[in-house]
Amino acid sequence: MTFVTKLTFQSGNRYELEDQLSDLQEMIERKGAECKGPHAAPTEHHTVPQYRNLAPGDEFSSWDYTVYSRKLEIHGNDHIAREVGHMDFPESLHVEIEVEQKKPLGHRNK
Secondary structure (H helix, E strand, C coil): CEEEEEEEEEEHHHHHHHHHHHHHHHHHHCCEEEECCCCCCCCCCEEEEECCCCCCCEEEEEEEEEEEEEEEEEECCCCHHHHHHCCCHHHEEEEEEEEEECCCCCCCCC
C-alpha cells in the first residue's frame, strides 16, 4: 500500500512561504521522492475589529491581514515524508500534515 503525505502551509508572508516551499521541494526531489505541487489556494483577506475597552462603540481601526496558502503532496516515499514531518519550520509558517493510505485497485477489505 502506498502512502500520500499532504502538507498544507499557511503564512502572512508570501515571500517567506515561497522560499521555504522552494527549498523543501528541491530537497524532496533531490532525495528521489515524487512531489506534486505546491498548489496555491485562494488568498484569504481578514479584518479584525479592535476595541479600546469592553464598552461598545469605542474602537481602534480594524486590523487587516492576508493569509497565503500552499499545498504539497509527497507520494510513496515514507522515509522522506517522515523527515519532512520532523523538520523545524519558521514560526511565521503554519504547517498541517495529513497522511492518507492508498490501496491498490482491486484490493478487498477482509
